[in-house]
Amino acid sequence: MTAVELAGITKRFPGVVANHDIHLTVRKGTVHALVGENGAGKSTLMKILYGMQKPDEGTIAIHGEQVSFSSPADAIVRGIGMVHQHFMLADNLTVLENVVLGSEKLYGIGAKARRKIKELSERYGLGVRPDVLVEELGVAARQRVEILKVLYRGATTLILDEPTAVLVPQEVDALFDNLRELRAEGLSVIFISHKLGEVLSVADEITVIRRGTTVGTAVPAETTPRQLAELMVGSELPTPQTAESTVTDRAVITVEALRLAAPGGKALLDDITFTIHEGEILGIAGVEGNGQTELVDALIGLRQADSGVIRLADEEITAWPTRKRREQGIGYIPEDRHRHGLLLEAPLWENRILGHVTEKPNAKGIWLDPKAAQEDTRRIVETYDVRTPGIDVTAASLSGGNQQKLIVGREMTHKPRFLIAAHPTRGVDVGAQAAIWDHIREARREGLAVLLISADLDELIGLSDTLRVIYDGKLVADADPATITPEELGTAMTGAAEGHLEHDETPETPADLSKSAGSPEDEAR
DSSP: OEEEEEEEEEEEETTEEEEEEEEEEEETTOEEEEEEOTTSSHHHHHHHHTTSSOOSEEEEEETTEEEOOSSHHHHHHTTEEEEOSSOOOOTTSBHHHHHHTTOHHHHOSSHHHHHHHHHHHHHTTOOOOTTSBGGGSOHHHHHHHHHHHHHHTTOSEEEEESTTTTOOHHHHHHHHHHHHHHHHTTOEEEEEOSOHHHHHHHOSEEEEEETTEEEEEEOGGGOOHHHHHHHHHSSOOOOOOOOSOOOOSOEEEEEEEEEEEOTTSOEEEEEEEEEEETTOEEEEEOOTTSSHHHHHHHHHTSSOOSEEEEEETTEEOTTOOHHHHHHTTEEEEOSOHHHHTOOTTSBHHHHHHTTOTTSTTTEETTEEOHHHHHHHHHHHHHHTTOOOSOTTSBGGGSOHHHHHHHHHHHHHHTOOSEEEEESTTTTOOHHHHHHHHHHHHHHHHTTOEEEEEOSOHHHHHHHOSEEEEEETTEEEEEEOTTTOOHHHHHHHHTTSOOEEEOOOOSSOOHHHHHHHTTOHHHHHO
């Protein structure tokens, strides 16, 4: 039986056709993956299915009955639920308040609602605490709240947009077990992802969208990641390998005994000490919410450390304000581009100025130079392949991956000495991912020091020269990227291993064999 059928869907915006004659059929009780490059039209299509936008042409059928949605409320009534890539939560409300908001008639707003939330949380292993303020939650916990919110409303078809972007391998496996349980109960899942290996492991069927239209379908059992990548972007799947070591003995950033405490006195960061040299990428692995955000905030100057020292080259910068740190060569790719990286309703050229207001080409003396900033924005759009009809459109009108490419272009343009890269390829397609990796590698060759924080363990292992694991605000372990596997790293991230992580040679898995078979990074190290 068909759960959802979209036929001939077309959606136009000023200057761009987001969807053109798209066809998608999702069978009841299946996981259906939707893949495509950034700007291919996946998010627009799902917003149409969820009632956030109306199609200009085409039809929607739910369980064989043609429907027309004027709002998400209409879609929710029909059993459609969506977990967005960028979460739709109110920071100043508790988890319970966020979940019941707009659905107070279902289970009230008190004890009955709390019982239902706890029941769903335990049933699907979500670990959600009803009375915590959302602003205190990390990205991974926020995502789990979003999934619970959809289940709370009784969805029978779930749309998950990049659900694994913030999870470690063990958590991904747990999520996939949950999806299989949902499928077994007759629910349908539309799974949007750029991680093609995951798509092939969890999906029953795959639909590929390119440049706004359906280009094909695939059956996972008969498809490889390479074939899927070629169908998506017309090129092979990139790998985040760093061929040669460029690490020097010149320290760029030195952190000594850094400590940051919460208002109640609990240590958010405790005795953090590390050095990153010219040409070195230090990768930080950790489950979201273990101090990564606080570490980034302390390094960029958004939070003042309670004790400890931060040095840039041979100059102490612990007390420097954020602007001075930026002017002296600290680049910043934030973990949440919407909250900390962009003004969504401002045009692209104004977003190009953010964080670099006093620097060329944005400024001439004490005055802003809009013409120069606009010209440089055009260069960034071309160099970093930002898919946009022009530089005067708002940042909100770009797909997530194109927003990320704009941010990376903005930061790399200023030739930073030290780059804080928090999830630099989260939510971007394989083509954009390869481009961002190339820009980071090129800057590294020229002496850039990078702090890389990522939930993509293949990215961490492939790009990093040195790996550290953060757990409960402490750096608890280190590993050699040439030998460690994602599974071993994931174990340390849960607090199950400390100290120097040695790769266990036995038993050897096929993944280990392929990694050790003379890869460029192994030879270099």
